[in-house]
Amino acid sequence: MEELQISKRLIMTPGPVSVDPRVSQAMSNTILGQFDYEFVDIMNKTMSLIRESFLTHNQWSFPIDGTSRAGLEAVIASIVKPGDVVLVPIIGRFGYLFTELVTRAGGIVHNIQKPMGEVFEQQEIIDALDEVKPKVLAIVHGETSTGRLQPIDQLGKACRERGIFSVVDAVATYLGTVIPVDDWELDAVIGGAQKCLAVPSGITPITFNDRFSEEINKRKRVELGITTNEDNEDDTFIRSNYLDLTQLQDYWSSKRLNHHTEATAMLYGLYTGLRLAIEEGVHARAERHEYHHEGLKRALEALGLSIFGDADNEMKMVICVNIPEGIDDAQFRNGLLHNFGVEIAASFGELTGKIWRIGLMGYVVNKQNLLSFLSIFSVYLQQQGVKGLDPAKAMQTLIDYYND
Numbered sequence: 001m002e003e004l005q006i007s008k009r010l011i012m013t014p015g016p017v018s019v020d021p022r023v024s025q026a027m028s029n030t031i032l033g034q035f036d037y038e039f040v041d042i043m044n045k046t047m048s049l050i051r052e053s054f055l056t057h058n059q060w061s062f063p064i065d066g067t068s069r070a071g072l073e074a075v076i077a078s079i080v081k082p083g084d085v086v087l088v089p090i091i092g093r094f095g096y097l098f099t100e101l102v103t104r105a106g107g108i109v110h111n112i113q114k115p116m117g118e119v120f121e122q123q124e125i126i127d128a129l130d131e132v133k134p135k136v137l138a139i140v141h142g143e144t145s146t147g148r149l150q151p152i153d154q155l156g157k158a159c160r161e162r163g164i165f166s167v168v169d170a171v172a173t174y175l176g177t178v179i180p181v182d183d184w185e186l187d188a189v190i191g192g193a194q195k196c197l198a199v200p201s202g203i204t205p206i207t208f209n210d211r212f213s214e215e216i217n218k219r220k221r222v223e224l225g226i227t228t229n230e231d232n233e234d235d236t237f238i239r240s241n242y243l244d245l246t247q248l249q250d251y252w253s254s255k256r257l258n259h260h261t262e263a264t265a266m267l268y269g270l271y272t273g274l275r276l277a278i279e280e281g282v283h284a285r286a287e288r289h290e291y292h293h294e295g296l297k298r299a300l301e302a303l304g305l306s307i308f309g310d311a312d313n314e315m316k317m318v319i320c321v322n323i324p325e326g327i328d329d330a331q332f333r334n335g336l337l338h339n340f341g342v343e344i345a346a347s348f349g350e351l352t353g354k355i356w357r358i359g360l361m362g363y364v365v366n367k368q369n370l371l372s373f374l375s376i377f378s379v380y381l382q383q384q385g386v387k388g389l390d391p392a393k394a395m396q397t398l399i400d401y402y403n404d
Helices: 020-026 037-054 068-079 095-106 122-132 155-162 210-219 245-252 265-282 282-303 329-340 366-385 389-404
Strands: 060-065 083-089 108-113 136-140 165-169 186-188 201-206 319-324 355-358
Touching: 020 155, 020 265, 037 060, 037 186, 037 201, 037 265, 060 068, 060 108, 060 245, 060 265, 068 083, 068 095, 068 165, 068 186, 083 095, 083 122, 095 108, 095 136, 095 165, 108 122, 122 136, 122 155, 136 155, 165 210, 165 389, 201 210, 210 245, 210 366, 282 319, 282 366, 282 389, 329 366, 366 389
Parallel strands: 083 108, 083 136, 136 165, 165 186
Antiparallel strands: 060 201, 186 201, 319 355
16 A cells, blocks of 8 residues: 655645644644643643634633534534524625524524625624524625625624624634634634644634623533533523534533543644744734735736725635636646646636635745745746736736835
8 A cells, every 4th residue: 555645735725725834743742631631731721822813801712623614513503593593694605604504503594695706884784683683693704705804893792782692704814814802792703723824624713702602501401421410401402412512611611521532633733823823923914914915916917817806805815816718717727736736726606717716824825935826827827828918027016015
């Protein structure tokens, strides 16, 4: 049987992304038992780092073992019981994912929608809250399918004033922009590991406040086999065992009540990625993403490409470009990957074959990588016969940007 061999890649997608070697190194450490005092210390330090990353004092800040979708589903499955009304604004594919998760939890979904490439004015969402009167607002902060950043800084307060719970998908924006959870009065926020944090997919940092905790604990069920006479439950208990946030609270609190076996190596990686991010600084990290995003965007426009979507609400970790006429989307991306080891992403739904999504996330976001990407991407695109492209101008634009 052949030894596993992995080719070198320059991943320029909206996730997964290249991992910091220091994270990979940390993940190769000796495995500890989940109740080993050294491992418990790592758990506590990781929770503290998650709080810092979200700029929150929330006690309940811990990871879900699973990809970002597991984090989203854990939050939705815990807060939404059958019959609960949930408002889900849609600006792209991942609003539909929230809709799917709420439906599977038995919730009643009300959608409002914008054309792909646009975002909502926050007042439009607030007006919908008043009309629908939901229990929960579930909203995507960074919609990678369109590269749009949905403004949400007013929504937490609006929800709080109306007795509504706010749930935010910040998977793609987490540690690529500043998300001040406490200042924005958000109830529950789901981050992502495999995007701007640059940790392998498989573990998901989340945070939620005491208000949210009190609500989900109305549905608490203690697992059979570890119940006590003090435990009781409502008949609307959370249906998922693995993704039950109330049980996970007991696991991540001082109780250390056994739930699952913690993903040891993944926690090593998360801890290290968070430590590196906090050392860089939450605001400095956001500024780095924005700085390099602007430089590459200018260079792509100088190349002769047009940028897709509302220019006032761009994610600073994704650039969406319109695919030039005459270029086959999949054929070009496959050629870029097979010939040069460079990967970019397609989009979904009505945007399939119309735009490319170029990710600038985490460890890959530096001058050397972006210059390398641009040189390969622009020349290869020109070789496919697209007229009016100027790779030399694109490179000079980016070099001048970095030299200013």
